[in-house]
Amino acid sequence: MTRTGEGAEAGALLLGVRHHGPGSARAVRAALDAVLPDAVLVEGPPEADPLVGLAADEGMRPPVALLAHVVDEPGRSAFWPLAEFSPEWVAIRWAVGRGVPVRFIDLPAAHSLARTDEPTGSEESGETPAGEEAVRVDPLAVLAETAGYDDPERWWEDVVEHRATGGDVLAPFEALGDAMEALRETYGDGGHDRDLVREAYMRLQTRAAVREFGAGRVAVVCGAWHVPALRRRATVAADRALLKGLPKVKAEMTWVPWTHRRLSRASGYGAGIASPGWYGHLFSAPDRPVERWMTKVAGLLRDEDRLVSSAHVIEAVRLADTLAAMRGRPLAGLTETTDAVRAVMCEGSDVPLALVHDKLVVGDVLGEVPESAPAVPLQRDLTRSQRRLRLKPEALDRELELDLRKETDAARSTLLHRLRLLGVGWGEPARSRGSTGTFRETWRLRWEPELSVRVAEAGVWGTTVLGAATSKASADAVGTVALADVTGLAERCLLAELPDALPVVMRVLGDRAALDADVGHLAQALPALVRSLRYGDVRGTDTAALGEVALGLAERVFVGLPGACAGLGTDAALEMRGHVDAVHQAVGLLGEFGAGGAGSSGGAVPGAGPGGVPDVRSRWWSVLRLLAQRDAVAGVVRGRSVRLLLDSGELADEEAARLMGLALSRGSEPAEGAAWIEGFVGGGSGGGMLLVHDQRLLGLVDAWLSGVSDDAFVDVLPLLRRTFSAYEQGVRRTLGELVRRGPATAGPPVTGLGIPGFAGDLDAERADAVVPTVRLLLGLTGASAGPVEAGTHLAGADADLAGAAM
Template identity: 40%
Template sequence: MTIHVFGIRHHGPGCARSLRAALLKLEPDILLIEGPPDAQDMLPFIQNPAMKPPVALLIYAPDQPAKAVYYPFTDYSPEWQALKYAHSANVPARFIDLPQAIQLAQVTHEEQDKEEPLAGSEGETESNPTNSDVLTLPQSGQSEEEQQIQLHDDPLSLLAQAAGYTDHELWWERQIEQRQDMVGFFESILEAMTELRINRPPKDEHEAQREASMRQNIRVAQREGFQRIAVVCGAWHAPVLVDPGPDKADAELLHGLKRIKVASTWIPWTNSRLAYRSGYGAGVEAPGWYAHLWSVKDRNAIRWITKAARLLRKNDLDASSASVIEAVRLSEALSAMRDLTQPGLAEHNEAIQTVLCHGDSAPMDLIRTKMEIGEKLGQVPQDVPAVPLQHDLEQLQRRLRLKPSAEHKQLELDLREKNERARSQLLHRLHLLGIPWGEIMPVRNKKGTFWEYWQLQWKVEFSLTIIEANIWGNTIETATTAYLNDAASKQPELPQLTHLLKGALLAELPVAIAQLLKEIQKRATITADVRHLMDALPPLAQIARYSDVRQTRAEDILPIIDGLFERSLIGLPGACASLDDEAAAGMLTSIDHVMESIQLLDLAEQRTHWNRTLRRIAESENIHGLVRGHCCRLLLDQQALNNDEIQNLINLALASAVPTAQAAAWIEGILHGNGVRILHQDNLWLALDRWQSELAADTFTALLPILRRAFANFQPPERRQMGEKVKRLHQPASQRITGASGQGPILHPAHADLVLPLLAQIMGVSYGN
């Protein structure tokens, strides 16, 4: 009876290739792999042809789905190749790590004491053999304790240091992933790790429990009579698994450990989640490059650089065949200069940037994203255990032909079409459940309210969110309805309720819509905060625009809008009194919300009452200057003021008796918005010029930040036009309209008389009336 321990590193084509060759040579009669025993029932799915890596084992607590861990695999993961070998050789394979039922129970207990989130819930996994694939050297300034911790977390870094490398990923790629002769590789790893672990116990009790669990599982295989036992584990654990020894100490260490109920399943994974920059601790720097090394048996440089040239051409960048040849030659020359057997990723990148990108580093971001990392999304069989909500989503995706993809995809929907409207329903419902598969984009170059543009990208985190959302129901429709009803029952503020109603209407959930309308009516009758009433209007007004396509009952919504609008008009003047600067700025937002609602609905009676209220506020001396100025601006934009009324409001706001700070606030308020209309208000500019000229130097200096802020929101072209206007403000009116050079008028009456009749005919009006 012999035990063969293979110390590996996660996600490496060279390591995976060496492990498979070693297993073929050894022909073990059982494989023991560092991994979660809780997922043992998931292993048979590996043989299903529909299982296409990258995929991940997801283990979670059904009662608390947010507490979960992922174990990702791809084609070149050594553990994956070991499992594939076991299936092809008809050899039993078992996971032997400490069960996640125990590990999650320990974390749950710590959370109860410390109230900290679960470590690893965002993709951390204990399947990483060295606890971290990020190789870093112990620094000279570190303490002994810090160096010991770093040594433990990354023991392979010492091998890189001994070989004279400072870039440890480069050392690993050259020595392991590109190595052709792997004879004695695992024996060397075991020998090196054995030396490193002399007089170094496990890092903590948790690691001791994990290693004890692995030894206990090895003993079980020994008692069952297996003769050639192959153990695949992290390199750091290898020395303590070669000889399990007596089980008394391990049994005592594992006795009485608390467990919780867990469930497991397979989920699709992506290359981006395998990369360092995704934040996943057991990742690799370039999963796309490692996949290339795994799948391409010869001519790596030619195939990789050709692929890069094809990608550049696809994005309208020049990359000729001659340049490809030169780039391949350069990468091979660089590898020869560096005494390498073949070019690596660094050599390829240098050659591609120098030759194909002509020294420009910008296209290398494209190479990094599309090739080094890639956008591959794995697939899992349909019969993999999943919650009912997941099954319903998969059926909808197949029926609506919306295939999940890790790539960014554009989707244009015409809501008049039944199938496309159903797609919109699904995307809106998922968004309400916290699954933003699609992000809605502004509609351009299309008329009507029946168009929607979406940008789709499926993320692996959504699989866990679906499990969490299953508590609301077993179908997308029932789950979204239950979620909205629960959110409405928690009595949020009125603006939040109207946003929920807008989401329910876009998702077409009639039961939730009815419940939300009741809650909004109830809340509207008792809400005393005028700003809440005003902020609730835009979502309701936007809803009315979809009534023709989504068959919304506008008669149910318009009475609510009328009630909110009337109460807003009554309470607004009083709510604007006695405001400080911060409150005044907030009131501007609420006033704009009412203005947005009026413009959407375009009801003449509402606009008349609204303008009357704005005029009342603009003429009041007891209201903050910022609010008065903005009300004046809204009236100007609607052309609701004649020249005399505008002049009267300006004189009132900028009179010498008005405090300087309030006058400056009024200026900021009236300038808040688009700058084009303001450019044509000559009397306003003259009044501003006169008011500013009369300020004392100290007062002007104190008010300068306010004035700068007032003009800062305009676009650069608008500010340039304002500067030109101020420059010629005191010129005669006939000379203010100048050409680009500022030399003389550009308006010629004789020429205009030739153009105006034709222009009138085009516009369908009579000329000269």
Template identity: 45%
Template sequence: MSEIHVFGIRHHGPGSARSVRRALEELAPDIVLVEGPPDAQSQLPMITHAAMKPPVALLVYASDSPSQAVFYPFATFSPEWQALSFALERGIPARFMDLPLSHQLKTEEKEEAEGEKELHDDPLGTLARAAGYTDRELWWEHQIEQRSDARGMFEAILEAMTELRAHALFPPAHTREAQREAYMRKTLRAATKEGFQRIAVVCGAWHGPALVAPSSAKTDDAILKGLPKTKTEATWIPWTYSRLSYRSGYGAGIASPGWYGHLWQSGGHPGQASFTWVSQIARLLRDAGIDAPSASVIETVRLADALASLRALSMPGLAELTDATLSVLCHGDASPMNLIRTKLEIGESMGEVPEESAAVPLQRDLAAAQKRLRMKPIADPKPLELDLRNEHDRGKSRLLHRLNLLGIPWGRLQEIGAGKTGTFHEHWTLAWDPELTLALIEANIHGNTIESAATSKSSEDARNANLAGLTALLDATILSELPEATDSVLERLQERAALSADVFALMDAFPPLARAIRYGNVRQTRTEHLASIANGLFERIVVGLLPGCASLDDDAATRAREAIGRVHESVALLDRADLASEWTAVLQALLGRGEIHGLVRGSACRLLLEQRIIETVELERLARLALSPAAPPAAAASWVEGLLRGSALLLLSHDGLWDALDAWIASLSDEAFVEMLPLVRRGFSNFGAAERRRIGERVKNVGRGPQARAPSAGPVLDAQRAAQVYPVLSQILGVEIP
């Protein structure tokens, strides 16, 4: 007669894992059945591989649709991991017994389409509330994780769950929970028929009663009848402590995986766990420049022990150590606790899996590239600076840009500098998220190598992209050094540009071409075929800009100003006299067109002023026109905002401009002034503090002092009356005028 021993656990916890290990050693089972996906049965031998270092996760996904996937995470302190390790180390058969994902993935798809939802109870929360706890995590830690004697614990858990299930609202037989438990019972019957005498079952505590309760094979077969099925694949992937809170498969979230990892490593010795934990906190604080003497470490441990005694606990837990740390090491300041929480309580330890683990070709190609370029994936964000004149660094840049094209953002580009394609330096931040492995598997449909997959996906994306999307894609393919993809994008870009009537979309497409032409040699990009496309775009921009800027609202004017600025930079970058002459003529034409939005006219005036194409007399004339009483106040304020965008130093010496601004503000009615004040302040908001101070000094001298022009006529400035205006001007400029 077979004996079935059910060990109901919570899915992550050092106390549970230690108790399961001891119980299995005492039982010496013939087979160990663990709640988990039978689809991954072939991956179990990898657990004892020397290169396997938790935290890791089993990834099970649909072969024809990798986006349908489930992660099953394991840490060293996971009871399932210890149970499987126990069995495999001793040559005892070990099997997963949950409902296969080949059924669950298709069922999930159907349930989502039909809008069905599971009913889930919170058994731990119910028990915690019955015991007077408001925190289920704290209750579990006190009752299970800190338990020094585990005898009778699993029997008590089974009894408690049986009582809870008897009074709980349980899902009907056709739902997922019932199907899972029916399959578990089916697996138990199969093990019994095979002749195993002592069968150990490690599963979530809630399922325990369903596995020992009488049930017929006929009933379970009826529950499982007609389940859809799909082909699945499984592999091991590295995981992180921070991702152990990810709820997928049976991976229930835990609040403090770093703390649990520390408890496991300490071997369950209370005194050692407390002292080494506080020592790590002190080291972390010292690294952050916070004083943490050894005497304070000892005092913190003593206070934690005292708190545990007051709370009738056998040993200090995380709550006691946290309270003691806050009081002693942090002197009541909660700010350092955020650092402790992130770096220690949660942690960012990342596991490793053997190279022999099942992988799609794209994974293997990435692993080979990472090894060749010495780019080990880690979870903690890490800065990476590259010099593109160095071939090794260029290889890293190519890889990161190509992965981004594939939707695998291992690296995020932080800063490139002025000429995006032309600079020799790139600044990245690298951080490997385990979910990127799933994205990598999905991307394998595009090709078996990073280069071929990125080329294929870029060409496909180009077929459906609009002009703005093609512009971004062109930039990405050039940075990725994918000549075939670049040619494909350029061809599509040329077609789209020929049909586009949106001049601003054309202007957005011009800068990447200009950068590629100017700096193509940095990435060895062929540029001879880019010039003709760029010339065609530029001519259409020149022709369409004036009518395109007519009758714009505020949002459209902002877009126009930004597009004009980018094209202006691109023309300067190309350094061609013919293009510069045409562009200058267009900007000058914008200045005198009344139907053009004030923001655009002011920006054009600013660009021409910076190139010294507009002289002081002309600037003053334009200012008087734009700020005349006949001009609507909102249009005048927009012109000021456009003109002031940039360095203030260029404008400080233009007396006529300040006189015009002064006269305009003085001419506003009280209502108009209140309405225009935010717009005017916005115009000055981009200046630095030093620039605003100089502007304040300049405003004080409008119409007087050595910088003022000799007054030929008009009233003498009344200093007393002028002083009354200073508070208002201070508010406009955002600086104090003495």
């Protein structure tokens, strides 16, 4: 057995391990088989002692984790992850399978969760702390560097994973314990008092077990860093003094599923390993691990339609073995197998290699926990719903297409929306690639271990998903101040089918709407409210009350919008343009429901005129006309109003051109003209194609821009660039081609406007006008070129420059 020193804990077999190390796991199993202890002590929270028997349950499949959380504050939690190749898991399974008592001896979670000076959830994950920061993170790095390795993982593989089996099964633990003792003599405890407290508690528990079972009959499985502390002579009084007065909370503990990805270093957990999938393979492969690994890789690449044959596998194995021999390694490790896969199976490309790393080296294995594991009532109800709806939690990203006309899909949608309302982000809505009808929904699902904590937190709202979501929505409504947030909550209640919460939300919505006089707030609130009508219609929900509020809100927007759009600064005008767009879209949807019914009963929206809501739309057209013609209204809003009227067929093309001509006349401020253009053809509204196909409008813009003074041009250029840079490249180039040709010198002008179209050929004189500026930009001040030559060679550049400037 390992050397234990002269302390009261003498007589215990100390098995220092690397957390999540497959070599340590095999060594622990061999040591336990050889010694056959009467009790096994494991580094972990003692609150888990009643749960240890579940490790033998057929429904328990690692990776799993012990989850502890504060009863009154479930969000304050910590995890202790365990994989199939974790030495602690191997020790637990060995003991439970033979009826040997298992006890956890680390500091209780009740104490560690009570600490507020350090974050929870990482140190409890099985980290092996040490003295200085670099050593605390990975003490093996110091040992690897001492041995002449620049990679701790490669050193660990050579010394432990590739170590030949047989001989003294306790020798590796003795050697690793001596190495850690030398490290602690050099680095000390690093001033981290938490390690001292934890180790004092471990010593007390070890002493008690030795007294109970006898010397030589107790095996302790712990992080190798703690072995020197357990060997050290220390009195019971000294250890108890370190533990005296520790803060304490009431904590509960259970098993939860874990993932290989969450075992990786990238997940942020201190005891993470870079390649859990590779380590799992090393632990489970009975023989020829390299050959079996290459076969796995070949299978994955074939599934991705890559041509990988048996000859590729054989050649990759040979190359990996050759690289190991050249590098002086006992066996090929992950570095050699990766290099061989890249060269042979991936043809030197890192793209398929990244897939191998993601799917195999790290992996997306999700563990399972039996139903008999303790859980909050909300978790049990969620589990029942998942099984009833055949929605199994998975660690992989999964896209789920739902047809709300089908009962099962509608129920799945309802469950996912309720969970989102509770803050359990198992699924996130995504854009549907097929139909855009309201009966279609697309979700991206991915179950993360942390969601178990979110479920525990949400358990304070109720014992079922429906009850908890209803309580949470009602409480959120009462505590919400912003009107738009209340309407958004109403929409979420409809999506989640919470009929008991909706009356509360509607009452708060009515109160907030009556008190809020800000047109911007009302405009922000209206779209969500109208979408609620739309979803209510799809889901068969009676939304007559929502229709009344929506119409009242729309009327208040109509009345207040013209005044709110006057005297605005640049940023405020852009924000108001967004509100106008949102209201326009909402009125369109509101009109559909007014004509066909606002709720499941099919009745008309209250307040609609004869024939449905055409009155609402007519009111909106009149508001837009007023905005389009008032000089006091911000230019970007005026331009946007004209565009909306034009697209809706409520404004003739000639009238739109007339209004543009007025806005861009010489009597108007250039900045206001640029803002008008931004509103009319800016953003992703298809304004570029409008200018391409209607040369009258493009001619107006061109004539206005040509007449802007040099000083004013500098001021309006940023706005114009923002407007036209949003167009697709092909649209910009087409516009540049038209502008480069210049106005047509022959032919009748456009009817009623006196604006000619654009010439069919390049205007060399017009193109040459930009030559000095282009030469200055290119730094060609010392060269010369004739005007015709410049016009010819710069023809393509002019189009690009004109498009870029626009």
